[in-house]
Amino acid sequence: MRSIDVLTVTDFRLPGGTSHSTAQELSIQKSMGLTTGLLQANSRLSSRAIPWSSVITREIDRDSVFPIIPGDHIHARLAILRHPTALLAMPDVSKSVRADNAVIVANQPAIKPNGDIEYDVDEVTAVVESRLGVTPEWAPIGPVVRESLEHIAGVASVLPYDWTNVFAYSGEPVIRTGFDSRRPQIGRHSRPQSAKWPNSRADIVSAYPVAGSYDVHILGGAKPALEIISGTPSNWTIHEFGALEPLRFLGAVDFWVYFHHSEWLEAYGRAIMEALWSGCVVILPEYLRATYGDAAVYCEPAEVRAVIGEFCTGVRDYLLQSRVGQEFAAGHSVDLHKDRLCSFMGKEEELRNDELTADGADVGGRSITPRSEQLSTSMPGRTDRFAGSGRPRALLVTSNGAGMGHLTRLLGLARAAAKDFDPIFFSMSQGLEVVGAAGFPYEYVPFNSALQTRSELWHRYFEDRLRLAVRTYKIDVIIFDGTWPYRGMLNVLKSSNLLRVWVRRAMWKPTITSEQLAKAPEFDLIIEPGEYAGEYDVGATSQDSKSVRVSPMTVISETEVLPRAEALAELGLVDDPETRYVLVTLGAGNINDLNSTLERVLSAVSRAYGWHPVLTKAPISSAQASASYTTIETFPLARYARAFEFAVAAAGYNSFAEFMDIGVPTVWIPNMSTMTDDQDARALWARDVGVGLRALESEPESIDEAVARMFDSTVRAAIRDRLASLDRSTGAHEAASLIAGAWHSHQARGRFGNRS
Numbered sequence: 001m002r003s004i005d006v007l008t009v010t011d012f013r014l015p016g017g018t019s020h021s022t023a024q025e026l027s028i029q030k031s032m033g034l035t036t037g038l039l040q041a042n043s044r045l046s047s048r049a050i051p052w053s054s055v056i057t058r059e060i061d062r063d064s065v066f067p068i069i070p071g072d073h074i075h076a077r078l079a080i081l082r083h084p085t086a087l088l089a090m091p092d093v094s095k096s097v098r099a100d101n102a103v104i105v106a107n108q109p110a111i112k113p114n115g116d117i118e119y120d121v122d123e124v125t126a127v128v129e130s131r132l133g134v135t136p137e138w139a140p141i142g143p144v145v146r147e148s149l150e151h152i153a154g155v156a157s158v159l160p161y162d163w164t165n166v167f168a169y170s171g172e173p174v175i176r177t178g179f180d181s182r183r184p185q186i187g188r189h190s191r192p193q194s195a196k197w198p199n200s201r202a203d204i205v206s207a208y209p210v211a212g213s214y215d216v217h218i219l220g221g222a223k224p225a226l227e228i229i230s231g232t233p234s235n236w237t238i239h240e241f242g243a244l245e246p247l248r249f250l251g252a253v254d255f256w257v258y259f260h261h262s263e264w265l266e267a268y269g270r271a272i273m274e275a276l277w278s279g280c281v282v283i284l285p286e287y288l289r290a291t292y293g294d295a296a297v298y299c300e301p302a303e304v305r306a307v308i309g310e311f312c313t314g315v316r317d318y319l320l321q322s323r324v325g326q327e328f329a330a331g332h333s334v335d336l337h338k339d340r341l342c343s344f345m346g347k348e349e350e351l352r353n354d355e356l357t358a359d360g361a362d363v364g365g366r367s368i369t370p371r372s373e374q375l376s377t378s379m380p381g382r383t384d385r386f387a388g389s390g391r392p393r394a395l396l397v398t399s400n401g402a403g404m405g406h407l408t409r410l411l412g413l414a415r416a417a418a419k420d421f422d423p424i425f426f427s428m429s430q431g432l433e434v435v436g437a438a439g440f441p442y443e444y445v446p447f448n449s450a451l452q453t454r455s456e457l458w459h460r461y462f463e464d465r466l467r468l469a470v471r472t473y474k475i476d477v478i479i480f481d482g483t484w485p486y487r488g489m490l491n492v493l494k495s496s497n498l499l500r501v502w503v504r505r506a507m508w509k510p511t512i513t514s515e516q517l518a519k520a521p522e523f524d525l526i527i528e529p530g531e532y533a534g535e536y537d538v539g540a541t542s543q544d545s546k547s548v549r550v551s552p553m554t555v556i557s558e559t560e561v562l563p564r565a566e567a568l569a570e571l572g573l574v575d576d577p578e579t580r581y582v583l584v585t586l587g588a589g590n591i592n593d594l595n596s597t598l599e600r601v602l603s604a605v606s607r608a609y610g611w612h613p614v615l616t617k618a619p620i621s622s623a624q625a626s627a628s629y630t631t632i633e634t635f636p637l638a639r640y641a642r643a644f645e646f647a648v649a650a651a652g653y654n655s656f657a658e659f660m661d662i663g664v665p666t667v668w669i670p671n672m673s674t675m676t677d678d679q680d681a682r683a684l685w686a687r688d689v690g691v692g693l694r695a696l697e698s699e700p701e702s703i704d705e706a707v708a709r710m711f712d713s714t715v716r717a718a719i720r721d722r723l724a725s726l727d728r729s730t731g732a733h734e735a736a737s738l739i740a741g742a743w744h745s746h747q748a749r750g751r752f753g754n755r756s
Contacts, residue, residue: 005034005345007068007076007099007132011043011086012052015191015241017270018083018107019053021165025080026059028166028337037068037076039093042433043086051446069441071096078344079132083107084119090131091436101344102128102136105163108267109148121152139163142268143290163340167273167332176279176322179254181312185215186304187253187280189271192221192241195264201228203301207259210235214305219249246271250278254318255308257283259301272296273332276325281318283307295328297321392476392743394421395469397489399482400428400447405653405677406481407431408636409503409529409732412555413479414440417736420743421477426469434635443469463488470496477743479503483676485519493522499746501739502526504547505653508539509678520546525742527735529553529653532660532726533685539678548738552657553731555636561662567643571614571632578610580645582710583664585616585637587650587671597669597697601648602629604707611711614644638662646710648695648703651679651686660691661729665719667693667706691722 006029010022029036038056051057059065068074079099081087084106104124112118121138128136137157140146142164149158179185186208190196198204204225208216210233220241226232239249250256256275260266268291275282282296289298297316299307310316396414398406407429414423415438425435425442435442445465448458466489469475480489481503493500502523517540520526526547531537541547561567568575582605586598598615605613617633634640638658641647646665649655659666668686670679686692693709695702709715 001073001075003075003077004037005029005077006036006341007039007074007079007097008036008082009039009041009079009087009090010082011041011045011089012038012056014045014083014086015053017165019055020270022082023053023055023059024166025337026056026065028334029341030059030061030064031334032338032341034064034341036065037074038065039068039091039097041086041089041091043083043089045083045086051451068093068097069436069443071436071439071441074098077101078103078341079128079134079136080105081128081136084110084121084124087124087127088119090127091433092131094131094133097132099132099134102132102134103139103159103163103344104128104136105139105141106145106149106267107141109145109265110152111148113263113265121149141165144265144287145267161340162268164332164336165268165270165273166334166337167270167277167329173277173326173330174251174279175326176319179318183213183215184308184312185217185252185254186257186308187217187219187250188256188258189219189246189249189274190258192223194224195261196220197222197224197228197261198259198301199228199261199263203259204229207257207301207304208236209305212305214308217249217253219244219246246274247278250275250280253278253280255283255311256280257304259285273329277329279322279326281311281321282325292328295325391420391422393473394423394477394479394739395473395475396423396425396427397466397478397480397482398425398427398429399484399486400449404429404431404434404635405505407435408555408654409505409553410479410481411435411438411440412553412732413503413735414438415555416732417739420736420740424469424473424475426466431635437635459487462486463491466492470498477501477739479739481505483508484516485522490519490522499739499743500524501742503529503735504541505529505677506534506539506541506549507531507537507653507678507681508541508676509674510538512540512676514540514543517541517544520544524746525738527738529735530729530731531653531682532657533682536681536685537678538681550734550738551727551731552661552729553735554638554654554658554661554729555732556638556658558662558728560639561641562639562643564642567640571634571640571643573614573630573643580611581643582611582613582707583616583637583641583644583647583649584613585647585649585655586669587652596700597703600700600703601669601707604704605648608711646716648707651682652677656682656686657729660723660726663720663723665692665710665716665723667695667703667710669695669697669703672697689722691719691726
């Protein structure tokens with residue numbers, strides 16, 4: 001288990017103040033000689049897959065600040081967990097990560113101004129306790145958040161001081177010398193969110209005049225305001241978010257004015273601190289006086305011009321107010337963060353001179369792990385779990401499928417090959433957390449559609465990430481599961497001495513050309529996962545003689561499937577002879593509209609007395625579950641298959657292979673919207689040989705008929721008998737043996753991967 005000083009947990013993708021404040025704390029911790037691990041929480045606060053904030057990645061280095069991969073064994077002296085809403089998505093690291101102390105930094109009130117709950121304090125506390133094995137203390141970011149926490153009964157412990165954001169600009173602030181009172185410059189900067197703007201036209205035009213002797217400067221976009229006031233005023237200058245450095249922008253602003261939505265509370269705005277530091281006179285809502293005191297001026301939106309007028313006429317002293325604000329901002333220096341760290345971990349000089357570990361070296365008063373035992377990178381992904389194993393390292397690369405097929409196949413392969421190889425996943429699948437839950441390290445690489453960037457840029461990005469991963473982890477074998485080998489991956493393969501394996505699923509639609517098969521010479525070994533319905537395969541791969549076919553590949557074996565009673569108990573379903581369950585698993589719903597088909601299936605199952613449908617939600621599903629039916633979200637689903645009398649399922653590779661292997665009578669509804677996978681061929685084969693029934697989305701009555709037939713116990717029994725005669729799925733172990741043999745041949749030819 002690796003010991004570190006600080007574990008920081010949040011969603012590092014978020015723009016704005018949270019990431020900037022986190023980055024400054026990371027910088028301070030580095031300056032103190034502390035080691036910090038970063039654990040990502042993929043929260044709902046980001047609606048799409050985006051990279052980590054650049055202000056975070058700039059702080060990552062080889063020794064002091066590095067990402068933690070789920071599965072790494074970590075012991076931290078202090079865990080700092082930011083943004084309670086994000087923490088609900090904290091990965092389950094309960095078996096591998098422990099902390100002596102934990103602090104939840106609450107950056108927003110727990111209760112909204114309208115009385116609604118922003119986050120459940122007890123729920124967040126329970127998540128952190130279950131993940132880290134320690135009861136956290138709560139640290140409000142300022143008086144507004146503290147007040148909301150103090151109104152909630154049951155908060156275990158709230159620190160007596162606020163965890164205010166550090167504001168650590170280098171050098172001294174520029175002292176103002178005055179402003180042009182004939183045409184004051186009003187400004188503001190914030191993220192382009194509706195909550196950051198007033199929600200009434202009167203408040204907007206009062207605080208940010210649309211006429212008269214004022215200029216208004218906006219950094220961060222003004223779309224929410226412009227939609228309300230219907231157009232861009234001639235005296236407004238608008239810069240989009242990130243277009244200018246804040247301090248450069250603020251240098252041209254005399255009065256920084258900030259009012260927001262009536263249902264928003266500003267906890268402790270970093271933008272406000274930047275405005276104070278720059279010397280602007282800051283004008284805020286009255287409730288923020290408890291946070292900023294004399295550093296700012298407070299009024300209602302309708303009073304802004306009158307307040308500015310008092311400074312223009314000399315009733316108020318502009319230079320004095322500017323200086324008071326700068327002194328307030330200067331008080332939030334690096335020493336603030338150092339002091340609170342020391343309150344948990346000891347005096348700063350003790351932190352700098354902790355006793356060295358047995359394998360550490362004294363470098364500048366701190367312990368540095370020897371370089372040979374580190375696998376670090378400036379991109380998310382660091383692991384020392386395999387240090388000294390002596391086994392070759394395999395990078396398992398999967399494409400961005402509409403379902404979980406590519407990832408699940410390679411997870412089964414990783415489990416089978418773990419005695420011969422050290423697997424590390426490198427995937428575009430947003431269901432990648434199942435890999436971490438299985439105990440394997442991984443890197444997530446967003447696909448082009450997730451990043452919403454140009455194809456050419458994405459290919460270069462992918463190649464750079466892959467090349468870095470190969471070098472950083474000292475990879476010996478690349479195993480790719482996908483239909484289309486990416487240009488960047490082929491470039492990496494050509495320039496390296498790796499064993500190159502392509503796990504290429506068969507059963508392509510007849511309309512798909514053989515163009516991709518021409519890339520076979522770029523690989524040393526091509527493995528074709530077997531198909532129970534292989535005799536119905538008429539696609540391009542059926543004519544290819546260069547691949548080695550194995551049995552169907554599944555993620556678990558039949559012996560790992562739970563007995564019916566245990567499966568029902570784990571799923572929370574009643575074990576009652578009068579109650580029978582039907583598993584409904586029609587796929588992720590990311591490429592086809594499942595609503596009408598799903599409703600048809602649910603109606604067909606529910607109309608029979610004693611029969612209850614149970615829906616599934618895949619880890620990458622974008623479809624919403626029906627609130628009227630029991631829904632389960634578990635992986636691997638096959639482990640619980642014996643809880644059900646029969647299933648209604650899409651005929652994708654995984655479900656088809658698993659249910660055939662386990663012996664689950666199934667109504668197969670092929671997804672006709674897939675690009676390559678010929679699901680209907682599988683469904684036709686199952687119908688024709690009597691190991692399943694087939695129904696079609698385009699023929700709703702066929703769904704009713706197939707489900708009705710499955711209610712008949714004699715039909716189910718006949719299908720089970722035929723399923724029992726099928727060969728078992730051992731493809732994952734067969735593939736692992738093939739790769740191990742290819743690796744030994746690779747070495748015998750004098751090719752030693754990436755660690756020679």
